[in-house]
Amino acid sequence: MTGILIVNEFVKSDKFSELFDMFDEAAKRYDIDLIKMTNGKAWGMLGENSYNGLRPLSEKDDRPDFILFWDKDIKLAFELEREGYRLFNRAQAIADCDDKSLTYLRLHHAGIRQPETFISPKKFHADGIISDDFLEAAVKTCGFPCIIKECLGSFGAQVYLAPDEESLKARIREIGDRAYIIQRYIRSSKGRDVRIQVAGNEVVAAMYRYNDNDFRANITNGGSMKPFEPTPEMAAMAVSACKALDLDFAGVDILFGEDDTPILCEVNSNAHFKNLYDCTGINTADAIMRHIMNTPVEK
Numbered sequence: 392m393t394g395i396l397i398v399n400e401f402v403k404s405d406k407f408s409e410l411f412d413m414f415d416e417a418a419k420r421y422d423i424d425l426i427k428m429t430n431g432k433a434w435g436m437l438g439e440n441s442y443n444g445l446r447p448l449s450e451k452d453d454r455p456d457f458i459l460f461w462d463k464d465i466k467l468a469f470e471l472e473r474e475g476y477r478l479f480n481r482a483q484a485i486a487d488c489d490d491k492s493l494t495y496l497r498l499h500h501a502g503i504r505q506p507e508t509f510i511s512p513k514k515f516h517a518d519g520i521i522s523d524d525f526l527e528a529a530v531k532t533c534g535f536p537c538i539i540k541e542c543l544g545s546f547g548a549q550v551y552l553a554p555d556e557e558s559l560k561a562r563i564r565e566i567g568d569r570a571y572i573i574q575r576y577i578r579s580s581k582g583r584d585v586r587i588q589v590a591g592n593e594v595v596a597a598m599y600r601y602n603d604n605d606f607r608a609n610i611t612n613g614g615s616m617k618p619f620e621p622t623p624e625m626a627a628m629a630v631s632a633c634k635a636l637d638l639d640f641a642g643v644d645i646l647f648g649e650d651d652t653p654i655l656c657e658v659n660s661n662a663h664f665k666n667l668y669d670c671t672g673i674n675t676a677d678a679i680m681r682h683i684m685n686t687p688v689e690k
Contacts, residue, residue, distance in 0.1 A: 392684065393424045394457045395445060397471075399464065400429035409665050410676075414459065417676035421684055426455075430464040437470060445476070457688055459679070461661055463489050477688040479639045479679070480660045487636050488660035491542045492572050494636070498655060501635035503628060505655050506574040506646070507532050517567030521560060530556060533575040539563070542570040545659075547609030552576065576606075577654055580646035584608045584656055587621055587629040588667055588675050590640040591682035594629060596673035597621045598666070616670045621645075625653045632658050639686070640679050642667075 396414055398407070411427060418425035428445070436445055445455060460468050460478045468482035480488075487493045492510045499505065509529035512522050530537070539562050541549035553559035563571070582602040588595040602614035610616055621629070629643035632655055642662025646654040664675035 392422070392457075393426070393453070393455045394418070394459055394683070395455045396425050396427045396459045397433060397462050397464075397467070398427060398429055399462045400431040406663065406665070410663055411461075413665070413668070413674065413676040414461075414679075417674065417680045420677065421680045423680060423684070425459070430462050430467050433467055433471070437467075437474075445471075445474075457683055459683070460485065463661070465489065477686075479683055479686075480641070481637060481639070484636050484638045485660045488638070488641065488658050489543065490570070491540050491544075491657065492570060493542075494658055495572060497636055498632055498658070501631070503632055503635065503655050504648075504653070506538070506577055508575075509533065509573045511563075511571045511573070513570070514568040519564045521563055526560070526563075529573040530559070533573055535559075536576045538574040538576050539566070540572050540574065541566060542572065547607040547612045550607060552606050577646045577648060579649055579651075580654070581606055582608055582614075583647060585619055585621060585625060585645045585647075586662075586667065587625065587643045587645060588640075588662065588664055588673075588678075589629050589633045589638070589643060590675065590678040591685065592630050592633060593678075594621065594626045595675055595678040596667055596671045597625075598670045610666045616666060618671045622651075622653070628653050628655055636660075639682060640675070 415425055458476050458478045465486045468478055468485055472478055472482050487497050495508045512525055536552050536554045539551045539553055551562050553562055582605055584600055585597055586600055587597045597619045598616045599619035600608035600614045600616050602608050605612055608614045625645050632643050633641050642659040644656040646656045648654045668674055
């Protein structure tokens with residue numbers, strides 16, 4: 392079995408290199424020939440007049456059995472699917488998770504519990520103008536403090552806490568013409584959440600993340616972690632979210648509502664799982680490879 396691991400050519404850090412090594416080692420354990428290819432090389436091959444498929448080593452190679460798409464180059468993902476490749480995750484699933492407003496809408500219509508959320512109206516210019524109607528409705532429902540999230544962002548970055556209307560307006564002006572959402576702040580989950588890794592609609596592992604010095608629990612922002620056994624309701628919510636978004640695998644973040652009622656925070660299609668491995672000893676790369684092997688794919 393042969394697969395291609397698509398990675399971003401311009402993101403170079405130990406954090407990503409470790410992850411790719413984990414995929415490579417897991418693939419070898421399952422007798423999968425996994426070949427890494429950058430999105431730049433893939434676009435170059437797609438743009439050639441003589442294009443006849445992604446041939447990772449030579450023109451004589453057979454088409455790969457699958458593509459493990461570990462990038463956010465959505466246009467490339469859609470183009471590869473049009474060429475008949477099976478992507479893990481699928482292009483639309485990655486797109487829906489990459490944009491927090493799309494994630495919210497998909498899960499809202501699937502009936503999954505989330506914080507009250509308002510999606511910013513589209514702007515074409517960073518002119519500092521704020522829609523009074525939108526802001527009034529958002530504040531009336533969400534109150535203060537509230538959460539502002541830019542629709543595109545990772546590792547807890549581009550997520551802000553606004554204690555009052557003045558700070559909310561200042562943050563919106565700073566965001567400019569970028570899309571964002573406003574959400575109710577879940578006070579009962581301040582600085583803590585649960586990351587649940589799902590693959591093939593099954594819970595792989597989970598960890599409790601906490602931070603006494605920040606409203607965000609992300610490890611990248613200085614949070615700590617410990618193994619966690621999710622409640623049946625949490626596990627069901629994580630799997631339901633992945634099904635609603637048509638995900639093969641994902642990291643699902645769940646907040647603690649009143650009486651620890653689970654509230655879905657975010658879904659990450661390309662969730663980094665090295666911290667989860669360090670915390671639990673469970674290797675998500677193995678679970679992903681098993682899921683790929685057990686998924687029928689037409690070449």
